Amino acid sequence: MPFKSCFKFLPPVGFPGVVGFLSVIGLFGAVALVAQMAPVVTIAPQPTVKAKRGAPATVTLKVSLPAGFHMNSNTPTEPNLIPLTLKWTGGPLEGGVITYPKPALETYTFTAGKPISVVTGAFDVTTKFQVPAAAAAGPAAQTGTLRYQACNDRMCFPPKTLPVNVTVSVE
Amino acid sequence: MPPTRFFILLAVITGIAVTLGTIGWPTNEPAHKVVKDDKERKKAPDFQLKDANGKVVHLSDYKGKVVLLDFWATWCGPCGIEIPWFTDFQRKYKDRGFTVLGVSMDDGGWKDVKPFVAENKINYQIVLGDDKTSDMYGDVEALPTTFVIDREGRIASVHVGLVDKKEFDDAIQKLL
Numbered sequence: 001m002p003f004k005s006c007f008k009f010l011p012p013v014g015f016p017g018v019v020g021f022l023s024v025i026g027l028f029g030a031v032a033l034v035a036q037m038a039p040v041v042t043i044a045p046q047p048t049v050k051a052k053r054g055a056p057a058t059v060t061l062k063v064s065l066p067a068g069f070h071m072n073s074n075t076p077t078e079p080n081l082i083p084l085t086l087k088w089t090g091g092p093l094e095g096g097v098i099t100y101p102k103p104a105l106e107t108y109t110f111t112a113g114k115p116i117s118v119v120t121g122a123f124d125v126t127t128k129f130q131v132p133a134a135a136a137a138g139p140a141a142q143t144g145t146l147r148y149q150a151c152n153d154r155m156c157f158p159p160k161t162l163p164v165n166v167t168v169s170v171e
Numbered sequence: 172m173p174p175t176r177f178f179i180l181l182a183v184i185t186g187i188a189v190t191l192g193t194i195g196w197p198t199n200e201p202a203h204k205v206v207k208d209d210k211e212r213k214k215a216p217d218f219q220l221k222d223a224n225g226k227v228v229h230l231s232d233y234k235g236k237v238v239l240l241d242f243w244a245t246w247c248g249p250c251g252i253e254i255p256w257f258t259d260f261q262r263k264y265k266d267r268g269f270t271v272l273g274v275s276m277d278d279g280g281w282k283d284v285k286p287f288v289a290e291n292k293i294n295y296q297i298v299l300g301d302d303k304t305s306d307m308y309g310d311v312e313a314l315p316t317t318f319v320i321d322r323e324g325r326i327a328s329v330h331v332g333l334v335d336k337k338e339f340d341d342a343i344q345k346l347l
Binding site: 110156 | 244245246247248249250251252276278283287312313314315331332333
């Protein structure tokens with residue numbers, strides 16, 4: 001059989017098809033490599049929070065964790081596991097009551113069938129504050145930290161602390 | 172051959188090469204060697220770290236032994252699966268010139284590590300790791316990361332993440 005006739009079964013998909021095919025294969029390899037790297041957790045930029053003196057104010061952090069990874073919830077099922085923790089350290093707002101995302105009970109290769117309490121994907125961490133009646137008018141920074149510890153199915157990465165900085169406009 | 176088919180053929184060959192390079196060639200042989208060939212082994216960096224009693228431990232203290240050097244942490248679930256395997260290896264092979272050395276990467280130090288060691292009945296030496304040691308071993312970030320070191324102090328195999336107990340056992344037996 002002539003050499004070129006071996007490939008007649010291939011459809012003439014054109015250059016975009018070739019690029020698409022290579023992309024899929026390349027992605028496959030890339031996923032395998034990225035799985036050994038620490039996940040990049042992001043907190044979406046916060047819009048300015050408008051706060052009226054003497055009224056409540058809500059700050060919602062939109063956190064995102066790449067697919068294939070999880071982090072312990074704020075209430076881990078094992079004492080050694082490091083919880084997701086938001087701490088407010090400064091700013092004009094007071095009395096923050098934090099609501100963490102609803103955790104999922106998941107099993108992984110390393111949990112030996114015992115579910116652990118985790119969060120995955122994109123989620124919100126919400127804090128309800130009270131604006132002091134004597135708060136100074138104008139913009140101010142509400143600062144804090146978000147600590148987490150992430151793993152995938154086969155490995156874990158050291159705990160990380162992300163800075164949180166929200167602009168509050170007191171009216 | 173029309174140019175489009177040529178590109179498809181090229182794509183198929185490249186794709187197969189990339190895929191096999193990532194996941195390994197499908198043969199009846201093991202996906203990778205149990206241990207590296209002699210000439211491929213590099214010297215394991217020496218370090219000095221302290222154990223729970225404050226005693227300074229060097230890797231070079233173990234020269235002449237096969238060492239399973241495990242970077243781990245108490246908060247690392249997959250590490251907790253491997254630790255009973257390692258205590259088993261320590262028990263089985265310690266009289267044949269083998270030892271496990273655990274390098275804990277816990278920021279909390281001994282207050283976190285000591286209770287864990289007691290609770291899990293760890294029967295091998297644990298030292299507290301630091302960033303310098305982690306960097307010496309290629310910036311160990313993912314845990315567990317385990318190096319199997321031959322009697323000459325050279326790295327014979329590296330395992331990142333949770334792997335099968337048999338992989339370690341085969342490597343140890345090959346080096347003993």
